[in-house]
Amino acid sequence: xxxxxxxxxxxxxxxxxxxxxxxxxxxxxxxxxxxxxxxxxxxxxxxxxxxxxxxxxxxxxxxxxxxxxxxxxxxxxxxxxxxxxxxxxxxxxxxxxxxxxxxxxxxxxxx
Amino acid sequence: xxxxxxxxxxxxxxxxxxxxxxxxxxxxxxxxxxxxxxxxxxxxxxxxxxxxxxxxxxxxxxxxxxxxxxxxxxxxxxxxxxxxxxxxxxxxxxxxxxxxxxxxxxxxxxxxxxx
Numbered sequence: 184x185x186x187x188x189x190x191x192x193x194x195x196x197x198x199x200x201x202x203x204x205x206x207x208x209x210x211x212x213x214x215x216x217x218x219x220x221x222x223x224x225x226x227x228x229x230x231x232x233x234x235x236x237x238x239x240x241x242x243x244x245x246x247x248x249x250x251x252x253x254x255x256x257x258x259x260x261x262x263x264x265x266x267x268x269x270x271x272x273x274x275x276x277x278x279x280x281x282x283x284x285x286x287x288x289x290x291x292x293x294x
Numbered sequence: 295x296x297x298x299x300x301x302x303x304x305x306x307x308x309x310x311x312x313x314x315x316x317x318x319x320x321x322x323x324x325x326x327x328x329x330x331x332x333x334x335x336x337x338x339x340x341x342x343x344x345x346x347x348x349x350x351x352x353x354x355x356x357x358x359x360x361x362x363x364x365x366x367x368x369x370x371x372x373x374x375x376x377x378x379x380x381x382x383x384x385x386x387x388x389x390x391x392x393x394x395x396x397x398x399x400x401x402x403x404x405x406x407x408x409x
Contacts, residue, residue, distance in 0.1 A: 215396045226387045226400035227338070229296075271337065277396050281328065286337050 186210050189272055189285025198294050202259040206272035206285045209253065213274040213283075216248050218257045221269045221287070230270075231257065262292045297321050298390050300401035307378055307408055315373045315404045317388030323368035324390035328398060329361075332385045344371050368393075378408040 189206045196202055204218075215234055219227035231246035233239045239246045245258040255274070259266055272285040297320040307313050317327060326345050330338040342358075344350040344365035352358045360382075362374040371390075375382055385405050389398040 217397055226403045229397060229399055232397045275396060281340055281343060282398055284337050
């Protein structure tokens with residue numbers, strides 16, 4: 184079993200839809216959770232960074248962490264074609280440990 | 295803020311030669327820098343972790359004599375692919391963590407093609 188599980192998709196939605204992206208994990212020591220967006224042939228871009236459980240909102244993006252269920256989510260409201268990319272979840276226990284990445288979910292938002 | 299640059303963005307070299315890739319944190323000091331490799335449609339594979347002024351820590355299966363990492367300052371790390379072969383062709387991405395925080399900011403990546 185992988186430490187972090189993420190459905191690779193692809194996920195195809197119409198413009199304006201609410202997108203839900205999810206990851207599950209097995210290591211209860213993880214405390215720092217990140218979501219990255221990666222366009223083709225580019226480096227990942229940090230979208231959201233949260234510590235421990237709870238919600239965090241930034242514009243159209245909302246990150247949720249449920250440590251009791253070992254489950255994290257990223258919601259994208261009013262999705263746009265420019266949101267079409269691969270979304271990677273990542274997490275670590277802190278202390279400059281390496282990030283553990285999910286496989287990435289490919290999202291396509293069509294007009 | 296939190297910008298990381300890489301140079302070059304694309305390089306083609308002949309088999310047997312060495313290639314150096316630079317990673318710079320432009321607006322912050324990075325205690326720790328990381329080097330990743332990514333194959334098409336796959337997730338990131340961590341190659342090594344480097345801390346300024348000390349030897350890099352390589353992941354299992356990564357040849358340290360082939361992939362030389364130097365973290366010379368708090369804003370610069372270099373990856374040298376020695377005696378490159380076609381199987382080393384890949385997308386190499388670095389990331390950096392600002393002092394006192396755990397998130398990583400990634401560079402734009404370097405596409406290496408070995409002919």
